Amino acid sequence: MSDEPIIKFDKVVKRFGDLTVLNELDFEVKKGEKVSIIGPSGSGKSTVLRILMTLEDINGGVVTVGGEPLWHEKGPDGSLAPASETHLRKMRTQLGMVFQQFNLFPHMTVLRNITEAPVQVLGLSKQEAKQRGEELLELVGLADQAQKYPHQLSGGQQQRVGIARALAMRPNILLFDEPTSALDPELVGEVLNVIGKLAEEHDLTMLLVTHEMRFAREVSDRVCFFDQGRIREEGAPEDLFTDPNEERTREFLQAVLDN
Ligand SMILES: Nc1ncnc2c1ncn2[C@@H]1O[C@H](COP(=O)(O)OP(=O)(O)OP(=O)(O)O)[C@@H](O)[C@H]1O
Numbered sequence: 001m002s003d004e005p006i007i008k009f010d011k012v013v014k015r016f017g018d019l020t021v022l023n024e025l026d027f028e029v030k031k032g033e034k035v036s037i038i039g040p041s042g043s044g045k046s047t048v049l050r051i052l053m054t055l056e057d058i059n060g061g062v063v064t065v066g067g068e069p070l071w072h073e074k075g076p077d078g079s080l081a082p083a084s085e086t087h088l089r090k091m092r093t094q095l096g097m098v099f100q101q102f103n104l105f106p107h108m109t110v111l112r113n114i115t116e117a118p119v120q121v122l123g124l125s126k127q128e129a130k131q132r133g134e135e136l137l138e139l140v141g142l143a144d145q146a147q148k149y150p151h152q153l154s155g156g157q158q159q160r161v162g163i164a165r166a167l168a169m170r171p172n173i174l175l176f177d178e179p180t181s182a183l184d185p186e187l188v189g190e191v192l193n194v195i196g197k198l199a200e201e202h203d204l205t206m207l208l209v210t211h212e213m214r215f216a217r218e219v220s221d222r223v224c225f226f227d228q229g230r231i232r233e234e235g236a237p238e239d240l241f242t243d244p245n246e247e248r249t250r251e252f253l254q255a256v257l258d259n
Pocket residue numbers: 016019021039040041042043044045046047048
C-alpha cells in the first residue's frame with residue numbers, strides 16, 4: 001500500500017431533491033488499501049460507489065481518482081469546469097464495480113458477459129478477451145461454466161461471474177456494492193471467499209459496502225462507519241469492532257450483530 005490517495009472526496013455534497021445524502025463528505029482511500037464502508041440504511045454508502053462509477057453526479061466539492069478530478073476537468077488556467085462525457089469515459093476505465101443484483105446480460109453466455117466490454121471498450125481482439133475471460137473464470141472457480149447462460153447458474157455463481165467481469169477490464173479500483181445481500185445465506189460464503197482471495201493476493205484497491213461485519217473485519221485494512229452522509233468513525237477493524245469511540249457506532253454494531 002502506498003501513502004498516495006487513489007480516491008479522494010473533498011467536501012462532496014450529493015442531494016436528491018431536498019434530501020442531502022452526502023454532507024460535505026471528506027474521504028480518502030490509499031492505493032492498494034481495502035476499505036469497508038458500513039452504516040445504517042440510507043446513510044449514503046452506495047451513493048459513494050455510484051458517484052465513483054460516474055452513475056451519479058455531485059452537487060458540490062471535488063472527487064479525485066488517481067490524482068485527477070473525476071467530475072471536473074482542469075482548464076488551462078487550472079480552474080475546474082464540469083467534466084465532459086469523454087473525460088468521464090476515460091476516468092471510468094480505472095474503476096470496476098460488482099453490483100448487488102449481479103447485472104449480467106441475460107442473453108449472453110458467461111464467457112461473453114466477461115469478454116464483451118474488453119472487446120468493445122478496450123479494443124482487445126476476441127482471442128485475447130477469451131483468454132483473459134477463461135483465466136478469470138478459473139480464478140473465480142467457474143472454468144467449467146463458460147458456455148452457460150446466467151439463468152442456468154446459482155446466485156453465488158452469477159455473482160462470481162460479476163466479479164470476473166469487473167476484473168476483465170483490469171481496473172485499478174474495484175468497488176463492491178453489498179455483493180452478497182441478494183444471495184441465499186448458503187451461497188454467501190463462496191462469494192466472500194473469492195473476494196477474500198482477491199484482497200489477499202492482489203494489490204487492487206478495494207472499496208466494499210457490506211452488511212457482512214465478520215467479513216469486513218477479516219478483509220479490510222480500514223472500516224468506515226457512515227452516518228447521515230458523513231464518516232462518523234473510522235479505524236482498523238480490530239479497534240472499530242471491539243472498542244468504538246462513538247456511541248452511535250456502538251449502537252449500530254450492537255443492532256447488526258444481534259441480528
Ligand atoms: N436516484 C435516487 N433518487 C432519489 N433518492 C435516492 C436516489 N438514490 C438514493 N436515494 C436516497 O439517498 C439515500 C442514500 O442512499 P444510498 O443507497 O446511498 O444509501 P445506503 O447507505 O447505501 O443504504 P442501504 O444500506 O439501504 O443500501 C437514501 O435515502 C435513498 O433513498
